[in-house]
Amino acid sequence: MSENSKQGESPSTRRRDVLRATAGVGATSLVGVTGCLTGGGDGDSISIGWLYPHTGPYSGLAAYQEEGAKLAIEQLNDDGGIDGNEIEAFHDDSQADPQTARQVARRFVEDEGVDALFGTISSSAGSAVQSYAEQRDIPFFPDIAADEITMDSCTRNTFRYETRASQTATAAAGWAVENFGTNVWVHNADYLWGNSVASAWKNQAQAANSDVNIVGETTSELGATDFSSYISQMADSDADWVVTGVNGGDAVQFLKQAQSSGLKDEMTIVSPVNSFQFIRKAAPEAAVGTYGAIRYFEGYDSPENDSFVSDYEDRWDQPPDNFAHVSWTHMNMYAQAVEEAGGTGLDDLVDALTSIEYTSPMGPTQFRECDHQAVRPYNVGEIVEPDEYDWPSINVMETVSADDTMLPCEETGCDF
Numbered sequence: 001m002s003e004n005s006k007q008g009e010s011p012s013t014r015r016r017d018v019l020r021a022t023a024g025v026g027a028t029s030l031v032g033v034t035g036c037l038t039g040g041g042d043g044d045s046i047s048i049g050w051l052y053p054h055t056g057p058y059s060g061l062a063a064y065q066e067e068g069a070k071l072a073i074e075q076l077n078d079d080g081g082i083d084g085n086e087i088e089a090f091h092d093d094s095q096a097d098p099q100t101a102r103q104v105a106r107r108f109v110e111d112e113g114v115d116a117l118f119g120t121i122s123s124s125a126g127s128a129v130q131s132y133a134e135q136r137d138i139p140f141f142p143d144i145a146a147d148e149i150t151m152d153s154c155t156r157n158t159f160r161y162e163t164r165a166s167q168t169a170t171a172a173a174g175w176a177v178e179n180f181g182t183n184v185w186v187h188n189a190d191y192l193w194g195n196s197v198a199s200a201w202k203n204q205a206q207a208a209n210s211d212v213n214i215v216g217e218t219t220s221e222l223g224a225t226d227f228s229s230y231i232s233q234m235a236d237s238d239a240d241w242v243v244t245g246v247n248g249g250d251a252v253q254f255l256k257q258a259q260s261s262g263l264k265d266e267m268t269i270v271s272p273v274n275s276f277q278f279i280r281k282a283a284p285e286a287a288v289g290t291y292g293a294i295r296y297f298e299g300y301d302s303p304e305n306d307s308f309v310s311d312y313e314d315r316w317d318q319p320p321d322n323f324a325h326v327s328w329t330h331m332n333m334y335a336q337a338v339e340e341a342g343g344t345g346l347d348d349l350v351d352a353l354t355s356i357e358y359t360s361p362m363g364p365t366q367f368r369e370c371d372h373q374a375v376r377p378y379n380v381g382e383i384v385e386p387d388e389y390d391w392p393s394i395n396v397m398e399t400v401s402a403d404d405t406m407l408p409c410e411e412t413g414c415d416f
Helices: 012-020 058-078 098-111 123-136 165-180 192-208 228-235 248-263 277-282 304-314 320-342 346-353
Strands: 045-054 086-093 116-119 139-140 182-187 213-220 241-245 268-270 292-296 358-360 363-367 378-386 392-400
Touching: 045 139, 045 320, 058 086, 058 116, 058 248, 058 277, 058 292, 058 320, 086 139, 086 392, 098 116, 098 123, 123 139, 123 192, 123 248, 165 192, 165 241, 165 268, 165 292, 165 378, 165 392, 182 192, 192 213, 192 241, 213 228, 228 248, 241 358, 248 277, 268 292, 268 304, 304 320, 320 346, 320 358, 320 363
Parallel strands: 045 086, 045 116, 116 139, 182 213, 182 241, 241 268
Antiparallel strands: 292 378, 358 363, 378 392
């Protein structure tokens, strides 16, 4: 039972009473039936709220995120729900905007009585939801990678399976220095996640080799379409490789312009996100020959991923991307924890979420007790010509163990 009520009633219970008083008028965007989780499997429901950036620079990633979430919800409900309680899900567009995301989260909690919040992608929007969810003691599972969310700005109610920027840097920056050289250019979008990428990759590259020289640093606005001035600066420099902290449509435009300008022939392009299926599809030739950390790959060889890809393709007629994998995994880890806790209250869930072990499509994972960041193995590789599908594939060149991708707890700055 959710613990947000002063008199012991959950938001789901209060919402059910309102529905009865108004002759059963309900929301149009839900899955399942109304009710309240009692932990006894009596046919009541658990309510959750999902936020997707269907509007804005991450719109190309949002469809995968929503499909992954809905697949997990359908599978869980077909299997009896969570501990016998059906999942009632609400879905809306965060517009990748902090104010809009917070408004949607507030409506989900205060009007719909959700027991947990999921999603976003945009780090600034996710940060706004995190702040609101903390005030309401609502569990929050963000699909964002900015370091701060589970570091300096960590909150007791936030649990993140998605990797943070420093994890990708820890896994891949030293590898890139060893393989491509010590002269590095850093370019990022000027917002929470982009700045996290720039800081983490610089720090990890220099930690891996004291000879690393940051030749230049440039930043672009989120949603930028013209990268020509930055590319010219890179091309005129002595950099061996460039790491880019741009995502979504920004990453596609950068890659296409780097290809057409000849930058790819002059230096190696490394990115924590070029492995995303959306980017490989939208900038196919431009993505080939670039390198980076791999959050998820539809061709990854594991029984869990084979099953996930098969189920996803059966449901959506296409293979999953990273954000489908993250949202699907978040839902399943939440479900496992609620069953172990016997309810949706935050106190019980904190203990359950930090004790469960789960094997995701990309390998074994669990949330650390010290920061609620998921510990999981990481892969590094090259984007190569198409293989099984019509878009570029990925050559996994190295796997970094889960423990080796994580900062020690005492270095995160997290203090609940």
